[in-house]
Amino acid sequence: MELSIEETISPAAPKELKTVSGSVALLEGLITEGTEVVFGYPGGAIMPIYDALYDFKERLQHILVRHEQGATHAAQGFARSSGKVGVVFATSGPGATNLVTGLADAQIDSTPLVCITGQVFSHLLGTDAFQETDVINITTPVTKWNYQVTDANEIPAILAKAFYIAKSGRPGPVLIDITKDAQIQKIEYGGYTPCNHIRSYRPKPNIRMEYIEQAAALINAAKKPFILFGQGVLLGSAEKEFQAFVEKSGIPAAWTILGAGAIPSDHPQNMGMLGMHGNYGPNVQTNSCDVLIAIGMRFDDRVTGRLDKYATQAKVVHLDIDPAEIDKNVKADVPVWGDCKDTLPLLTALIEERTHADWLAEFKVFEKIEQEQLIQKELEPESGELTMGEVIHQLNQLTKGEAIIVSDVGQHQMVACRYAKLNHTRSNVTSGGLGTMGFGLPAAIGAKFGRPDRTVVAVIGDGGFQMTLQELGTIMQSGVDVKIMILNNQFLGMVRQWQQLFNEKRYSFVDITSPDFIKLAESYYIAGKKVTAREELIPALTQMLEHKGSFVLEVMVEKELNVFPMVPQGCSVSEIRLK
Amino acid sequence: MDMKDAEFIDKKEEFTISVYTENQVGLLNRIAIIFSRRKINIESLNVSPSEIQHIHRFNIVVNETPDTVRKVARQIEKQIEVLKVYFNTNDDIIWQEMALYKVPTDVIAEKVYVERLLRENGARAVVIRKDYTVFETTGHREETDKLIEVLQPYGLIEFVRSARVAIIKNSQGFNEKLREFEREEPGQDVVELEHSDTKKDVFTM
Numbered sequence: 001m002e003l004s005i006e007e008t009i010s011p012a013a014p015k016e017l018k019t020v021s022g023s024v025a026l027l028e029g030l031i032t033e034g035t036e037v038v039f040g041y042p043g044g045a046i047m048p049i050y051d052a053l054y055d056f057k058e059r060l061q062h063i064l065v066r067h068e069q070g071a072t073h074a075a076q077g078f079a080r081s082s083g084k085v086g087v088v089f090a091t092s093g094p095g096a097t098n099l100v101t102g103l104a105d106a107q108i109d110s111t112p113l114v115c116i117t118g119q120v121f122s123h124l125l126g127t128d129a130f131q132e133t134d135v136i137n138i139t140t141p142v143t144k145w146n147y148q149v150t151d152a153n154e155i156p157a158i159l160a161k162a163f164y165i166a167k168s169g170r171p172g173p174v175l176i177d178i179t180k181d182a183q184i185q186k187i188e189y190g191g192y193t194p195c196n197h198i199r200s201y202r203p204k205p206n207i208r209m210e211y212i213e214q215a216a217a218l219i220n221a222a223k224k225p226f227i228l229f230g231q232g233v234l235l236g237s238a239e240k241e242f243q244a245f246v247e248k249s250g251i252p253a254a255w256t257i258l259g260a261g262a263i264p265s266d267h268p269q270n271m272g273m274l275g276m277h278g279n280y281g282p283n284v285q286t287n288s289c290d291v292l293i294a295i296g297m298r299f300d301d302r303v304t305g306r307l308d309k310y311a312t313q314a315k316v317v318h319l320d321i322d323p324a325e326i327d328k329n330v331k332a333d334v335p336v337w338g339d340c341k342d343t344l345p346l347l348t349a350l351i352e353e354r355t356h357a358d359w360l361a362e363f364k365v366f367e368k369i370e371q372e373q374l375i376q377k378e379l380e381p382e383s384g385e386l387t388m389g390e391v392i393h394q395l396n397q398l399t400k401g402e403a404i405i406v407s408d409v410g411q412h413q414m415v416a417c418r419y420a421k422l423n424h425t426r427s428n429v430t431s432g433g434l435g436t437m438g439f440g441l442p443a444a445i446g447a448k449f450g451r452p453d454r455t456v457v458a459v460i461g462d463g464g465f466q467m468t469l470q471e472l473g474t475i476m477q478s479g480v481d482v483k484i485m486i487l488n489n490q491f492l493g494m495v496r497q498w499q500q501l502f503n504e505k506r507y508s509f510v511d512i513t514s515p516d517f518i519k520l521a522e523s524y525y526i527a528g529k530k531v532t533a534r535e536e537l538i539p540a541l542t543q544m545l546e547h548k549g550s551f552v553l554e555v556m557v558e559k560e561l562n563v564f565p566m567v568p569q570g571c572s573v574s575e576i577r578l579k
Numbered sequence: 580m581d582m583k584d585a586e587f588i589d590k591k592e593e594f595t596i597s598v599y600t601e602n603q604v605g606l607l608n609r610i611a612i613i614f615s616r617r618k619i620n621i622e623s624l625n626v627s628p629s630e631i632q633h634i635h636r637f638n639i640v641v642n643e644t645p646d647t648v649r650k651v652a653r654q655i656e657k658q659i660e661v662l663k664v665y666f667n668t669n670d671d672i673i674w675q676e677m678a679l680y681k682v683p684t685d686v687i688a689e690k691v692y693v694e695r696l697l698r699e700n701g702a703r704a705v706v707i708r709k710d711y712t713v714f715e716t717t718g719h720r721e722e723t724d725k726l727i728e729v730l731q732p733y734g735l736i737e738f739v740r741s742a743r744v745a746i747i748k749n750s751q752g753f754n755e756k757l758r759e760f761e762r763e764e765p766g767q768d769v770v771e772l773e774h775s776d777t778k779k780d781v782f783t784m
Binding site: 136137140141144145146147148165198199200201322323324327328 | 654
């Protein structure tokens with residue numbers, strides 16, 4: 001093993017050696033990597049690292065969470081809003097197993113994390129020692145890479161490798177498990193050298209010009225081309241390159257929920273959201289376009305609906321950094337391997353400038369139908385109970401699209417993603433692939449640490465909020481400023497919607513009761529307000545946004561409202577229903 | 580074989596997947612779970628050092644459709660410590676399995692034709708003791724299986740077979756490739772997952 005590490009990491013320039021513990025070497029490394037904040041929770045097996053951290057308080061901010069799952073989601077929120085690597089500390093055994101949900105979420109949503117777990121002394125490995133679990137094997141399927149350190153001399157090189165792997169190529173979570181003896185062990189430390197090459201790892205496939213040329217030829221010949229964009233645009237920091245491509249090509253573009261904000265919501269070629277609860281036009285037109293250009297997206301089943309009826313008429317051009325995504329779900333006619341930051345400008349240079357006015361007008365027809373039959377009623381209802389849609393709509397009016405919107409999972413998530421106005425990239429933080437209820441609150445905390453200059457609004461349901469509400473304690477203690485909106489429909493709404501539509505209204509265990517959220521917030525010294533009537537909404541939203549510090553706003557919304565449009569499971573995207 | 584045509588034939592067949600990796604604890608598990616997650620049974624698995632120091636070679640045999648094998652191969656190649664993955668049908672490779680047979684020595688001594696049978700089947704005595712003799716043979720599955728049938732009536736005591744080892748017919752080996760990997764910016768040919776195309780005698784996608 002030591003040989004491959006030596007071979008894969010460029011040798012450090014000779015530096016003056018000093019004797020430090022493995023823990024100090026780790027913290028020095030984190031600081032050299034530019035880590036500003038760590039989300040963590042101490043415990044027996046990670047005590048030497050926390051002891052060293054005591055002396056690093058001035059240089060490394062540590063946020064004490066209330067549950068290790070919260071640490072991973074906070075680190076995800078941090079990474080998603082800032083584009084930097086999120087860092088997590090947890091102890092062995094239960095501390096480490098509590099990371100699994102967050103790791104799985106970060107893995108499926110390609111979020112760069114470096115998680116450090118303490119482990120029992122190396123001589124106790126495999127003895128069922130107190131708080132020993134096989135963390136490496138538990139986390140193997142949910143990490144991009146993981147490694148167990150039993151010798152402190154490995155720490156600087158392994159940490160460098162971890163950061164490089166987490167953030168390069170298609171990003172993802174990495175876990176380093178460090179035995180307690182390695183944390184204590186003194187080493188001759190020669191400084192920290194970041195890693196930029198591992199011989200067995202190629203973060204970016206080489207660009208093949210013939211594919212770029214083939215893609216350009218297809219695009220130039222297309223009558224009804226259609227762009228689908230995903231988080232790859234954000235992860236590659238290719239927003240400018242993407243916008244240039246969209247504008248020169250004149251092609252309508254629609255987004256997956258993790259791609260939201262790559263171009264502003266009100267960009268004239270932004271046609272809206274794809275998938276199960278996406279917009280009407282983008283779903284229908286997927287099955288009438290002639291060339292489908294997928295950029296940094298992975299054709300999730302929530303986007304494609306029934307696969308054998310998905311865009312079968314279209315030639316597919318797929319741009320992706322991960323070769324394993326090509327042909328995984330949808331066969332690509334032209335696979336454009338590579339980082340879209342590099343491939344998009346090459347493609348833009350070869351395409352002809354177009355407007356596609358007639359084709360765009362076709363989208364406008366669908367937009368008008370959706371607007372009249374659905375959106376209007378949801379965003380600006382004149383009577384009846386409050387709707388989730390109007391809460392987001394009024395929020396848009398007040399934030400003018402400048403806020404970071406963090407959502408949890410369920411109906412409110414779909415509503416938030418559909419209607420939130422986003423002027424900027426990295427403004428929509430949500431659990432896309434894994435659909436992790438409880439993600440919202442801790443992710444919002446992390447998002448604010450990632451972008452302290454921006455307003456962060458968490459949109460959370462009454463169910464999801466109760467999954468991680470202990471993180472109110474983290475807010476209380478850290479003093480972080482997040483605006484929390486609980487859209488309370490007194491149901492586990494998304495499951496209830498399915499039970500209504502597909503299970504003959506057999507409401508099986510979706511009726512959920514809640515505590516008094518405002519009193520709960522109060523007990524954490526967090527200001528709050530509950531809204532039950534339409535006329536209270538705007539003043540309450542204004543109060544929340546103007547309040548200095550965190551605020552919990554509970555909005556009672558209509559109990560049995562369904563999220564539409566909807567592509568029912570097993571249906572084709574063009575069978576999307578408006579009601 | 581031509582992969583484009585093969586994709587339309589949703590037929591399972593035997594594939595040998597050859598994986599070049601760093602020598603890393605835990606990598607076997609990372610690779611194995613790619614199969615188990617998709618409920619694919621591994622028919623045979625061999626892991627051993629390759630011709631290059633510190634680089635190991637996995638030979639994995641599965642019975643799957645070409646499309647599935649290609650997807651799985653790409654997932655394997657995505658693992659950090661994996662350098663390169665090839666997948667081949669039985670036509671593309673030369674392969675062998677080794678088998679050992681333990682039989683009572685007195686039977687061999689008494690019945691001369693048993694030893695003749697063994698020799699006819701290409702078996703070679705590895706150990707001869709007073710109580711038992713161990714024969715070794717190498718070949719395809721059917722060949723090693725055949726010898727079990729032959730020996731069963733004469734008191735076959737114990738039998739063991741190795742995993743498959745395979746050589747890719749038109750492979751140029753890995754030494755050249757490794758040098759490419761070690762460069763900071765590898766050349767064109769190391770980038771995408773390759774399927775060895777016997778018709779064109781070149782590596783293509």
